[in-house]
Amino acid sequence: MNDNIRFGHHFEICFSVKYLQESIDYYINLGFKIYTGGKNKGWCIVTDDMIYLAMFPDNFIEKEFGIPVLFNYRGGNIQKIVAFLKKRGIKFSKERILEKRTGEAIFTDINGQVFYLDTSPKEERIDH
Numbered sequence: 001m002n003d004n005i006r007f008g009h010h011f012e013i014c015f016s017v018k019y020l021q022e023s024i025d026y027y028i029n030l031g032f033k034i035y036t037g038g039k040n041k042g043w044c045i046v047t048d049d050m051i052y053l054a055m056f057p058d059n060f061i062e063k064e065f066g067i068p069v070l071f072n073y074r075g076g077n078i079q080k081i082v083a084f085l086k087k088r089g090i091k092f093s094k095e096r097i098l099e100k101r102t103g104e105a106i107f108t109d110i111n112g113q114v115f116y117l118d119t120s121p122k123e124e125r126i127d128h
Contacts, residue, residue: 005080005081005084006076006126007073007076007081007117008073008074008075008076008117008119008126009074009076009124009125009126010047010073010075011052011071011072011073011074012053012054012071012072012074013051013053013054013070013071013072014055014056014061014070014071015053015054015055015061015069016055016056016058016060016068017055017056018057019057020042020043020044020055023044024038024044024046024055028046030048031048032046032053033047033048042056042057043056043057054072065106065114065116067112067113071113071114071115071116072116072117073115073116073117073118074118074119075119075123075124075125075126076117076119076125076126077101077119077125078097078102078103078104078118078119079101079103080101082095082097082105082117090107092106092107093106093107093108098121099121100121101119102125103119104116104117104118105117
C-alpha cells in the first residue's frame, strides 16, 4: 500500500442546523448547490464543487457523535483505509465493514476532532 491513499471521493463538514430549509436557501444564495438530500429527506449536503457542507436538523451531530462539527470522508474503501491507518498507529472507536469494502469507521485526532469514514454499499467508491 502506498503513502498516497485517498480517504474518499470528497470530504464533508457536517453540522446541525436549527432550520433546514432556511439553511439550504442561505447556502444556495452564497452560490452552493444541492449535492444530495434536501428538506424532504430531513438532511442536505450542499457543495460549491470544492467544499461539501452536510446539514442535519435537531442537533443530530451532537446527539450521534457528541460534538458540534464532524469531519466526514465519503466514498473510500473503508477496509483498506482502516488497515492503512492502523499500520500508522491510529486507534478506532468504531469499525464496521459491510459488503464490498463499504461501512464506517471513526477515529479521533490528537486534538479531539472526530473523523468519520463512511461509504454506503450503493455509493461510488475510490478503491485505491
